[in-house]
Amino acid sequence: MSIRTIIIDDERLAREGLKQILTEFDDIEIVGEASNADEAIELVERLKPTLLFLDIEMPEKTGFQLLEEFIDAPYVIFTTAYSEFASKAFDVNALDYVLKPIESNRLTDAVNKLRKLLAEEKAQTGDSHKLNDNDSVYIRDGERCWLVKLSDIRLIESAGNYAKIHFDKHQPLIHKTLNALDERLSNTSFFRANRQQIVNLKYVEKVEPFFNSGLLLYLKDGIKIEVSRRQSVKFKNSLSL
Secondary structure, three states, rough: OOOEEEOOOOOOOHHHHHHHHHHHOOEEEEEEEEOOHHHHHHHHHOOOEEEEEEOOOOOOHHHHHHOOOOOOOOEEEEEEEEHHHHHHHHHOOOEEEEOOOOOOHHHHHHHHHHHHHHHHHHHHHHOOOOOOOOEEEEEEOOOEEEEEHHHHHHEEEEOOOOOEEEOOOEEEEEEEHHHHHHOOOOOOEEEEOOOEEEEEEEEEEEEEHHHHEEEEEEEEEOOOEEEEHHHHHHHHHHHOO
């Protein structure tokens, strides 16, 4: 299986150098490249890549600001000359953080992480079907286990390659990505508010306008959920009369 990839870097020589190294990887298919965030947004929406090699310091918008534009973002490997952004990179669930000048063996480590994740996701979703509110799901976190009705889950949050499931007073972690879970959940009951959270609409108590044309959802347990600008449009369209 080829890994559809876009390279985003404002320096042409950096893009060319990375493309040359990537010729060593038979499963990496470079479907596009961009020199700035606006070009990248158009390419990502049109080409639906699996992976982005993303520079951080770019004109007008940084790599971090670019990622804020997406809900279901591709996997990201940051490529940058600045080590000080590493902590923030992993805060936004980057797959890896590779410093320039890029070395082939370091890039191999990063790509191998993606290969492993893609294999896990395929195993998780290969025989899966859409769940509805009446279904019960088995959840295990360490030595603790639950059988939970889907309608009792009020919130699911990303925790890297894990997901935190909120129900009753429990918040167990399961080894599944938010994207994999989003594929299985009913669109009529669960809503992807942002890159980090999926909310059960049954538990939304109040909705308010928020920063940058977004929305703020108040859950019945007091948790506040920020809905991104793009997802706010989907929220309004799907729930309006």
